[in-house]
Amino acid sequence: MNFWLMKSEPNEVSIDDALRLGAAPWFGVRNYQARNFMRDQMRVGDGVLFYHSSCAEPGVAGVAEVASTAYPDATQFDPDSHYFDPKSTLENPRWMLVDVKATRKTRLLSLAEMRENPSLSSMVVLQKGSRLSITPVTPAEWKTIMQLLA
DNA sequence: GCCAACGTTGGC
């Protein structure tokens, strides 16, 4: 079992939206490293920190889990979608995703609080210049965060 | 809105 942090803009899909949706495709990832994490490393049942980004209070807002293995992101084929990719074909899709199921909303563990905690200082998402929307979380980091959110 | 940092594109 692996652990992940996945960023979502709350004005697109917030933790409340995700809880209402249930298991839903994590569409719109257009970065190869993030795609590869979903395609190659995610397994059903992996733990996910649901992170709110590009908003007034960035931070972990809830907990979720990976709910499917990877399959093509339908939005890449839709000319009307913001995520349309003209270079992608049905036979050879570029972008894959997994379903993610939010399991609970937590208090907001802010980015600032995460930065203040020495035991989280090695988190990939906190590294200088890190912009990846999906990053791995170690079991120790996961445990620390679960305790902070308990 | 600013801007640092990183990723992608495309000419050569």
Next chain:
DNA sequence: GCCAACGTTGGC
């Protein structure tokens, strides 16, 4: 394959 130019992310 190099790398300049451009685009995007995302915190502040």
